[in-house]
Amino acid sequence: MTPPEIVVVAEHLAGEVTDVTLEMLACARELTHTIGWHVTCVILADDPKPFEALPLASGRTVIVQDPSLSSFNPVAYSKVLAHVLRDLGPRLVLVGNTNVGTDLAGSLSHLLDAPVVGGCIRIRSEGEGILFTSRMCGGKLLAQIEFRDGMVIAMLLPGSFNREGGMRDQVPPTEVRPSPVSLKGLPVRFLELVEPSLGDVDVRKVPILVAAGRGVQSKANLEAVEALAKTLGGAVCATRPIVDQGWLPRARQVGRSGMIVKPRLYLALGVSGAPEHVEGMKESGLIVAVNTDPEAPIFDVAHFGATVDLLKLVPILAARIEAAKGGA
């Protein structure tokens, strides 16, 4: 009997597979090691060249080639993937819990009559079943979900596996196929990809970052945070809610759809630590978090934490650092 199949739906941007693609392959590889399933990585592209010689950790790579696949298009992807997945009949389909995977999961679920598990951070086999662990409620809860049979679509949260595990030392057998379905006259068209305007600060290059989260409460309070960052010789970055309020420019946003940063010091002020933010900062050298909620998930990634009122702490800390400098 041929072993059950896992299909990893690759994401790529500007000719490169994204980190979450490698992380999904690492996840699939872990499953194959324990239960011997077969992994196929499916890549949709107009030009197969950048992907043909990639040493991906899949049993094989299938590249579906069509001019309409030059950029991500949710309708084109869904149409092609529905055909490919019907053909391959996998037990498990992995997509990213990303803005790409989220566009595909609903329509694939409908077209293939398959359930979807979102927010997955762990997947393992248990007897005949597959056991999924998912994050919910901003990372404050973990849910365990089990499926005993049939095809399941799982959305893997970025950052749940090491991307290095998605590569190996040889190129798997790779097959380039034309699209199995016409992609003419699609109701969605990709016009252009706009690079971020960085403004005055590139937070990816600053060694000391002071992150402002919702706990900062108001734009006026940001002044003290800015002053602290200046005293430390660093810059202020932020979580999405702060940027959505228009208090800081989009280029300062750290997280899944913002910047991925790795400073020597990440001082998180009033940051709850939602998974989409943590993805962008968890590899920082030293992480210090201040949040009045002792259950805030940020304390799971921080090295040091305190639950004092950040508005009281910030000016005192700035003064102490200034004084320490004078005494150095």
Next chain:
Amino acid sequence: MKVAAVLRQVPDVVEELVIGADGRSLSEADLMYVTNEADEHALEQALILKGRDGAHVVAISSGGDEARAALASAVAKGADEAYFAPVPFASRADNHHLAATLASVMKGAGYDLILTGVWASDQLDAGLGGLLAAELGLPYVGGLTSVSAPAESAKATVRKEFPGGRLGVMEVDLPAVLGIQSAENPPRYVPVSKVMQAKRSLQAQTIPPAASHEARVHLRKLTKPEAATRAEMISGSPEEVADRLVRILRERGVA
């Protein structure tokens, strides 16, 4: 142009979340609800389309009775019509069922755009937007930070977030379902007095739930995460915490 915005009530994660006796669900009695944050942005984007292009905005809330308060707030902000989709507690995270319920009243109702938040905080399913689009046979694009849909143009131009702060500009034929990540402006504030006024005169039509179906995603266990590593907590007054932090930062050579 007729635009719908879906407002789901979700557990307020700022409050303590209590796991119920069954170990598989949240304790209903201990829960506080808020409108899902991304859905607040979906409503704001709909109201921006109303201000800019004269869209007729229909607010649809789902959840328990607290969802009516969300409708009053939406009407106070400028929504033109209100619908309430009651969802029993046990089915709150089942977007397949909610999509089927909403599709039953949206089909053939002349919507040009249906806006949902791209994600709900209590969700373990696929996103509502993609499922609703599939039910209605419409295109779906999500993760958006702006929507422009000039009246009579029969298409929308949207900006979609990609990793690294990049944005994809896309064109979508209408009607369509769009998943909003954040609106062009932060959700507007409306004074409590206006919400109370809207609440008194609120006329919300109730959407009957879709025929019950068997949920496919079953929770076996709900737990609070136990981190492999946990921060070393510094206790004391702000002064004491500051002193300790300065020592730590100096030891590590970052201050």
